[in-house]
Amino acid sequence: MSVLIYAESWNGKFKKTSFEAISYGVDLASKMDSEAIALTINAESVEELYKYGVAKVISVKNDSLKSFATNSFAGVVKEVADSISAHTIVMLASSNVNSFAPSLSIEWDASLATGVIAEPASFEPFTVNRKVFSNKAHADVVLSKENKVLVVAQNSFGVIENEVSGSSEEFNVSPSDGNVSVESTEMASGKVNLMDAEIVVSAGRGMKSGDNWAMIEEMADLLGAGTACSKPVSDIGWRSHEEHVGQTGKNIAPNLYFAIGISGAIQHVAGVNSSKVIVAINTDEEAPIFKAADYGIVGDAFKVVPELIEKIRTLKG
Amino acid sequence: MKVLVCIGHVPDTTSKINFANNDTEFDSNGIQYVINPHDEFTLARAMFLKEKQGASLTVVNVGPSTTETTLRKSLAIGADNAIRINAEPKDSLFVAQQIAKVAKDGAYDLVMAGKESIDYNGGMVPGLMASILGVPFVNAVVGVDVDGDKISVTREIDGGKETVSATLPVVIAGQKGLVKEEELRIPNMRGIMMARKKPLTVVEPDGDFTMTEFVKFEKPEVKSACKMVSADNVGELIDLLHNEAKAI
């Protein structure tokens, strides 16, 4: 019996989430007295995965899997899971994983849990903790079927280095034709992907106008951070929808989140309160964001942010 | 073109979340229910399919009779008819099975749902339905165009967007971006009057398949007090973030 861990790659390179998936899956397998086996699809090289404790990697290379369709990906992961008699599949949330996990659970006749934030609290019955009510609460969920698919929320378990010597084997698959055809892909260039960002600099209506974002971007650049915004900011069109975080936008969990000129409405906080450290900068000392924050400055963003930029520049030398 | 729009009945986003019965169930005391925010985008997009392309629009919900207010609101926004599947929505698989059956029996061309509900946040129902129906699925959709039996769908991917095409029937899960904010619909008086006369059919559930069970809820720990730094000394914040929090 084994735990199959899907290590996702993009253009041949592993996504950061795949290392967290391996970390989670390796630990889970050891607790379940099972073997941890990783699966990669069209990854250029697999050695990087050994660093996180997985000793066996199944490498699938197939041109028809270069474009994504839920049916072909679900089919291949199921085929590999069956070939190694897996009982649990571990994946990390991402746009593609979230898209094909439901299909995989149907095809493999498995119980599916998404938004998982911890290892199972018990194995009999198999119970995991997950986010609910847009992170205003957590729930213990029992997975009743023999087979289980766990989609773990990003940055909830962390990446654990634990180098082992490993080996990989190629596995031939015959995927079904994708039931959608990819016509075009458009990537935002030169920006840190918000979901992958360790640090996020986010700003709200307190910035007064979309033209005032240069300092937010400069601060983010210096920190290697992603940029985000509150809902009204993207509604008005000061920033694009992709940056909207909160209950109705993206749910993020970076190491460090700066909320600048953001009041901290309940819907906003729901989407960011899994961040490890939250910093609030706001003119209003009564702003609810200070209740969610670890560090705060009551002050004018237009004065504080440029000063922060100077201090960060000094720190980074 | 027959379009089926799944409508979630969820606590208003400002709701304070509490649990009852020894933290085993959601406490709905004093909770206002609304259309799931993501579903407002799909419904608004579906209205354009109706107005511009003559689609017929059915809204569907799995829930007890209390969810009918939300279905009526969707009718007031402009859906032609509503179906309520009379059952507690036990889990995502249960809901997906029930709606898939309605979708199949009604031979819908396009099934639209929101990418997740803001209560249980599973994000599973649309993908499960598609797989049960054996039709294509596209998640996190921010654009849709239908031309005959061909559909072109734009979805958000990590760090960008991707446009795919497929042949109907298809299931899509929509989100913000599908229509502009100002294109979201609010029921007007005429809509509300008309909604009263539109058909709302109640059907009984078929089968009882689940894969998960919620057994206990808890609220995250409350953060300790925020450490305040003077605006006259922002350098201290950088020091704290560097040396204490080790975050930069």
Ligand SMILES: Cc1cc2nc3c(=O)[nH]c(=O)nc-3n(C[C@H](O)[C@H](O)[C@H](O)COP(=O)(O)OP(=O)(O)OC[C@H]3O[C@@H](n4cnc5c(N)ncnc54)[C@H](O)[C@@H]3O)c2cc1C
């Ligand atoms: C159904 C629904 C869903 C929602 N979902 C979301 C969601 O997902 N995400 C989200 O963000 N919101 C969401 N909202 C909106 C939410 O309720 C708030 O309205 C929103 O978060 C407020 O955005 P804001 O903090 O940028 O603006 P405001 O609330 O206007 O706050 C601006 C803040 O900036 C401060 N400020 C002003 N000038 C300065 C200055 N010079 N320097 C520093 N600070 C300054 C002010 O003191 C104030 O606290 C939702 C609302 C609804 C009804």
